[in-house]
Amino acid sequence: MKTVITSTGDSLDADFDLRFGRAGWFCLFDEETGAIDFEENEFKDVNGGAGTRAAEKMVEMGVKKVISGDFGPKAKDLLDKFGIQMVVLQADDQTIADIVNRMRA
Numbered sequence: 001m002k003t004v005i006t007s008t009g010d011s012l013d014a015d016f017d018l019r020f021g022r023a024g025w026f027c028l029f030d031e032e033t034g035a036i037d038f039e040e041n042e043f044k045d046v047n048g049g050a051g052t053r054a055a056e057k058m059v060e061m062g063v064k065k066v067i068s069g070d071f072g073p074k075a076k077d078l079l080d081k082f083g084i085q086m087v088v089l090q091a092d093d094q095t096i097a098d099i100v101n102r103m104r105a
Helices: 050-061 073-081 096-104
Strands: 002-007 025-030 036-040 065-068 085-088
Touching: 002 050, 002 096, 025 050, 025 096, 050 073, 073 085
Parallel strands: 002 065, 065 085
Antiparallel strands: 002 025, 025 036
């Protein structure tokens, strides 16, 4: 299952980003293979609709779960529509590695 974790950077040492649509990066973690890849969020600086566009990107990427700190109402609706699970974490003091290691445990 592919999971996206919102990230401030493109490495496991990067901090978890509490924002979904405005996150700097998306960490794509494949729970079956253990593969990890980072993709820059091309919508982080758009004037409007960042959450909706990011949600559409999750659908394109085949993601089944997104871990972030917050989801806007339109992004929530779209993710719900496509059956993508949303996990809300309020832990802004964690790195991507911390979250991935918890998922592997």
